[in-house]
Amino acid sequence: MSERKPQIKLGLSIAGHGYHHSAWLHPSVPPEGINEFGFYLDLTRTAERGLFDMVFLADFVVFSMVDVPKGVLGRSSRGSFEPLTLLAALAPQTECVGLVATASTTFGVPYHVARSFASLDMLSSGRAGWNVVTSFQDEEAANFGSATILEKSSRYDRAEEFVDVVLGLWDSLAPDAYVCDRQSGYLFDPAKVRTLNHVGRHFRVKGPLGTPRSAQGRPVVVQAGASEEGQELAARTADVVYSVQPRLETAQAFYAGLKGRMAKYGRDPDHLKVMPGLLPVLGGTEAEAKRRFREMQELIDPLVGLRYLSAIFGDLSGHPIDGPVPELRKDKQLATRAQLILDLARRNNWSIRQLYESTAIGNTHNTVVGTPEQVADVMEAWILGRGADGFNLLPALSPLSVQEFVDEVVPVLQRRGLYRREYEARTLRENLGLPAPPTAH
Amino acid sequence: MSERKPQIKLGLSIAGHGYHHSAWLHPSVPPEGINEFGFYLDLTRTAERGLFDMVFLADFVVFSMVDVPKGVLGRSSRGSFEPLTLLAALAPQTECVGLVATASTTFGVPYHVARSFASLDMLSSGRAGWNVVTSFQDEEAANFGSATILEKSSRYDRAEEFVDVVLGLWDSLAPDAYVCDRQSGYLFDPAKVRTLNHVGRHFRVKGPLGTPRSAQGRPVVVQAGASEEGQELAARTADVVYSVQPRLETAQAFYAGLKGRMAKYGRDPDHLKVMPGLLPVLGGTEAEAKRRFREMQELIDPLVGLRYLSAIFGDLSGHPIDGPVPELRKDKQLATRAQLILDLARRNNWSIRQLYESTAIGNTHNTVVGTPEQVADVMEAWILGRGADGFNLLPALSPLSVQEFVDEVVPVLQRRGLYRREYEARTLRENLGLPAPPTAH
Numbered sequence: 060m061s062e063r064k065p066q067i068k069l070g071l072s073i074a075g076h077g078y079h080h081s082a083w084l085h086p087s088v089p090p091e092g093i094n095e096f097g098f099y100l101d102l103t104r105t106a107e108r109g110l111f112d113m114v115f116l117a118d119f120v121v122f123s124m125v126d127v128p129k130g131v132l133g134r135s136s137r138g139s140f141e142p143l144t145l146l147a148a149l150a151p152q153t154e155c156v157g158l159v160a161t162a163s164t165t166f167g168v169p170y171h172v173a174r175s176f177a178s179l180d181m182l183s184s185g186r187a188g189w190n191v192v193t194s195f196q197d198e199e200a201a202n203f204g205s206a207t208i209l210e211k212s213s214r215y216d217r218a219e220e221f222v223d224v225v226l227g228l229w230d231s232l233a234p235d236a237y238v239c240d241r242q243s244g245y246l247f248d249p250a251k252v253r254t255l256n257h258v259g260r261h262f263r264v265k266g267p268l269g270t271p272r273s274a275q276g277r278p279v280v281v282q283a284g285a286s287e288e289g290q291e292l293a294a295r296t297a298d299v300v301y302s303v304q305p306r307l308e309t310a311q312a313f314y315a316g317l318k319g320r321m322a323k324y325g326r327d328p329d330h331l332k333v334m335p336g337l338l339p340v341l342g343g344t345e346a347e348a349k350r351r352f353r354e355m356q357e358l359i360d361p362l363v364g365l366r367y368l369s370a371i372f373g374d375l376s377g378h379p380i381d382g383p384v385p386e387l388r389k390d391k392q393l394a395t396r397a398q399l400i401l402d403l404a405r406r407n408n409w410s411i412r413q414l415y416e417s418t419a420i421g422n423t424h425n426t427v428v429g430t431p432e433q434v435a436d437v438m439e440a441w442i443l444g445r446g447a448d449g450f451n452l453l454p455a456l457s458p459l460s461v462q463e464f465v466d467e468v469v470p471v472l473q474r475r476g477l478y479r480r481e482y483e484a485r486t487l488r489e490n491l492g493l494p495a496p497p498t499a500h
Numbered sequence: 501m502s503e504r505k506p507q508i509k510l511g512l513s514i515a516g517h518g519y520h521h522s523a524w525l526h527p528s529v530p531p532e533g534i535n536e537f538g539f540y541l542d543l544t545r546t547a548e549r550g551l552f553d554m555v556f557l558a559d560f561v562v563f564s565m566v567d568v569p570k571g572v573l574g575r576s577s578r579g580s581f582e583p584l585t586l587l588a589a590l591a592p593q594t595e596c597v598g599l600v601a602t603a604s605t606t607f608g609v610p611y612h613v614a615r616s617f618a619s620l621d622m623l624s625s626g627r628a629g630w631n632v633v634t635s636f637q638d639e640e641a642a643n644f645g646s647a648t649i650l651e652k653s654s655r656y657d658r659a660e661e662f663v664d665v666v667l668g669l670w671d672s673l674a675p676d677a678y679v680c681d682r683q684s685g686y687l688f689d690p691a692k693v694r695t696l697n698h699v700g701r702h703f704r705v706k707g708p709l710g711t712p713r714s715a716q717g718r719p720v721v722v723q724a725g726a727s728e729e730g731q732e733l734a735a736r737t738a739d740v741v742y743s744v745q746p747r748l749e750t751a752q753a754f755y756a757g758l759k760g761r762m763a764k765y766g767r768d769p770d771h772l773k774v775m776p777g778l779l780p781v782l783g784g785t786e787a788e789a790k791r792r793f794r795e796m797q798e799l800i801d802p803l804v805g806l807r808y809l810s811a812i813f814g815d816l817s818g819h820p821i822d823g824p825v826p827e828l829r830k831d832k833q834l835a836t837r838a839q840l841i842l843d844l845a846r847r848n849n850w851s852i853r854q855l856y857e858s859t860a861i862g863n864t865h866n867t868v869v870g871t872p873e874q875v876a877d878v879m880e881a882w883i884l885g886r887g888a889d890g891f892n893l894l895p896a897l898s899p900l901s902v903q904e905f906v907d908e909v910v911p912v913l914q915r916r917g918l919y920r921r922e923y924e925a926r927t928l929r930e931n932l933g934l935p936a937p938p939t940a941h
Contacts, residue, residue, distance in 0.1 A: 090680035104508035136710070140623070143585055147585035176581075202707065268564030271580060
């Protein structure tokens with residue numbers, strides 16, 4: 060075969076104990092790990108050993124104190140580190156893996172976001188990424204002066220302008236702006252500095268930002284919003300889209316649709332990498348994988364299971380757990396993800412327990428239970444079938460599921476010619492196969 | 501002598517190339533260093549070798565493009581890293597030295613500030629500090645939606661509430677809130693989490709913050725404002741005050757005055773450490789130190805000298821450089837520091853050149869030119885004379901001046917019994933000799 064196969068891009072989504080809602084109850088998982096730097100360092104180094112393009116930190120700006128159903132509070136949690144400081148600490152201890160942090164356009168300040176990510180990009184010599192989110196929880200809004208979150212269209216209106224300001228600030232300095240020339244007395248060349256002078260509906264930001272242009276030009280922009288507004292923002296501005304796609308058919312439609320939106324912005328469809336989530340549960344045989352999956356599902360704390368459903372259905376603790384999922388209250392505007400969960404329940408005629416079991420692991424992302432070869436089969440089918448350019452690995456249990464994937468699945472992908480045997484470059488943008496970003500200089 | 505001498509506390513102020521305005525022109529200084537992590541790592545490790553309590557990063561949220569006097573733009577600059585990400589990167593690479601970053605209450609968001617510093621405190625196992633500033637430049641305001649900066653009283657009104665919100669968020673979790681107990685199924689104990697529910701004039705912040713209580717209870721609070729409002733805020737909330745005091749007599753008055761303000765807040769005067777800036781220029785003999793000082797002064801780029809005066813006096817490039825300092829324009833509300841510079845000029849009847857030479861090194865901080873013994877004499881006199889609890893070292897040239905201080909002055913202070921021979925503890929708060937912070941738990 061003369062033509063090179065498409066190369067799979069890989070991200071590692073790090074979420075505390077793992078993407079199984081009761082992961083911390085598993086004997087292999089260190090419960091205190093979420094509050095320890097060493098836990099995240101080990102995960103990131105394992106990802107780098109597995110030649111991953113990037114690690115990815117999701118984030119919510121809230122520590123929920125909602126006790127629904129009653130008694131659940133304290134029984135599950137997320138990590139405690141703020142993503143940018145955690146990734147900054149990881150930067151000098153790693154060499155090639157990308158470092159992607161989430162920051163909200165609804166609760167953030169453009170100048171601060173631009174500057175902090177540019178700083179992370181310098182610290183990592185061109186491996187930073189910004190996952191743009193608009194946030195969606197009232198509980199988050201309550202930490203920033205509002206009782207309720209803005210409507211989605213207002214959030215995206217702000218996000219569009221926010222991203223433009225940040226991209227503009229990142230383009231402040233030409234690559235050769237710093238001259239550091241003692242002879243002439245010039246540290247930087249003022250002609251190579253661009254003042255933004257942004258005046259918009261939401262922001263007035265003068266600039267410039269003083270951070271030198273990074274080795275990858277500017278941080279990589281990642282997005283996960285699957286709504287109409289989210290896809291449009293991604294088609295215009297994103298380098299990577301982190302999608303939720305449990306089935307190949309819908310993944311293919313999403314992939315084609317999203318890339319089809321790019322032409323009107325003058326962008327090449329190859330310049331946006333679509334990376335859906337993937338949650339593998341591995342075993343030496345299919346039977347062993349299934350047994351391990353059942354063991355994980357037996358860990359589920361029913362209260363925690365109901366808690367994750369409560370955001371969509373309200374408190375279900377008064378309903379029989381093996382009875383049908385009740386009708387939805389009508390006042391609720393559903394996030395795209397919530398609608399997906401509801402559709403699943405209706406289509407399969409699930410009980411409450413079946414529904415929370417099906418979402419407790421991977422939360423509607425593509426879950427594959429099988430041997431390393433079987434997981435590789437799925438990945439290959441999605442890549443060759445143009446349902447994905449790569450995947451974000453959701454480890455069910457951290458660090459175990461990450462180690463297993465790197466030791467067992469990565470070699471299979473390499474043997475099939477679908478995955479790198481060494482890093483192509485030192486920057487995230489180059490490893491992802493993305494071109495240098497446009498510049499006004 | 502049976503009574504132990506007071507122990508000097510030391511901070512290292514890191515400002516790019518050094519606290520001489522033309523430091524980057526000195527042959528010992530690497531001009532590119534300000535944009536390189538390794539430069540800051542070396543400085544911080546040298547401070548740790550010298551058993552410093554902390555390194556300190558000043559910060560302004562602007563990259564100035566003001567070209568006054570004309571032609572000066574590009575001839576001087578500050579470092580490019582955002583302080584929190586830089587210190588986070590330094591945290592795992594150091595063990596005992598405190599890490600203090602500046603964040604503005606005028607342009608920041610309380611929840612983000614509280615969370616980022618709490619995260620730095622975890623990453624460093626209890627060595628983080630927050631330098632609270634209210635900012636003062638119109639140019640900074642222009643990056644955050646306003647053409648001009650708020651008036652000082654409004655800034656401090658906001659700062660008072662901002663600090664209260666941050667301190668409240670830092671007190672969210674009791675020390676034993678995380679239980680991580682698989683038996684009971686509780687990761688944390690909800691009864692040990694305090695929701696802030698702050699509703700004030702400037703902010704509504706619900707909380708809690710999910711960060712575990714750090715090894716030092718909460719980050720150390722540093723302040724530098726010398727105005728009436730600044731001193732009052734410090735007396736109520738600060739652990740450390742970084743002051744500008746060129747002479748012992750005024751330092752003593754400031755020290756007594758500030759500590760005298762603490763009683764009405766129910767605070768022990770020993771629980772706030774006053775640390776004025778100190779800029780030593782060392783030599784093996786006094787004559788050699790004076791010669792080195794003159795060599796540094798000869799580096800001054802006159803345009804850069806005039807630039808630093810322009811914030812107070814406007815553009816002086818039309819006046820004879822060896823003529824008198826002209827009258828001040830009347831419309832200008834002066835910062836405390838600017839008033840100090842003006843008083844100096846008037847008292848000494850300086851020419852424009854003499855004025856910028858006197859401020860080009862250390863910017864009105866206490867500059868001591870002499871042998872290591874002479875510098876130690878000054879430090880001892882200030883400590884025993886109750887003008888200071890310690891000092892923030894302003895290196896004229898980085899890294900040279902830091903290395904010299906650690907190698908030559910620190911041993912003298914140790915021989916005199918005025919300075920530690922090893923760190924007392926692993927947290928910043930304990931090394932500073934401060935008690936555990938109060939808690940509502």
